[in-house]
Amino acid sequence: MQSLLDEIAAEALADPNPGSVASYIPELAGIDPHQFGIAVALANGEVYSAGHAEVPFSIQSVSKVFALALALGRVGDQIWRRVGREPSGLSFDSILLLEREDGIPRNPFINAGALVATDSYLAGSQPREALGELLRFIRAAADDERIHINERVAASEIETGHRNFSLAHYLASYGNLQASVEKVLGTYCHQCAVEMTCRQLALAGRFLVDAPRMPGLVSVERRRRINALMMTCGHYDGSGDFAFRVGMPGKSGVGGGILVISPSRAAIAVWSPGLNRYGNSKLGTEAMERFAHRTGWSVFGVP
């Protein structure tokens, strides 16, 4: 495993085309795209990593996995009355289907659906308490108390988050938000601004691995369902492409991180800030394709 990761990291770091970083969140715009890290947390407790696996990055939409788990813990299956379970085939911040589908977002991993998940785990508490709970969940999953929120990234996104505010207002107009738009957006942007290294993210992802000794934060059934949603919706309009190339459930973020689950084997985190046309990490996706090919871990084939 170590030599495989070293090889993958060396190849990624030598790539002259890392894609371009997200510029719509000013605080993320200045990040050097020539960075790559990967970490694998195996079901037996071993952790392997290579490249810039100890550099913290903004997890952005990878946080939607933790938010969904927390929301399910808070309101249970009730959440499925307010958000669907189908891929949208549209970009992560699209508003298009909201009007056609009466304010019910297609799935919890696009922004509109994630805002509903955030609203669900906010449920009656103050943003500070809700974020405290989210951090507790992530820290427990990773077994690492150092994981924190980057306030500057959160503020930067709140300042420029016109699309997300529009989505939230639209949801509110259909009665699909309980807390105020400001509270939901403030909480959501802080949630997206959680920072982790690849190593921490791989460890945090273990709660989605179906094996003994993994952090038992959600039931087996929920784990399976979250994995299913990651496979079908975790990469927005690039979800089909990721399933085709990698064949494992994954959730990407515009900070360049991807959390990938090999359902009974491991949690894998890759990070490289340059993005492809879907807003998913370019080198991260390519590296995962190589990793899946070499390990035979696609869920669609027997190694």
Ligand code: GLN
């Ligand atoms: N915070 C980002 C946003 O809401 C997350 C998007 C992403 O990572 N794709 O726009």
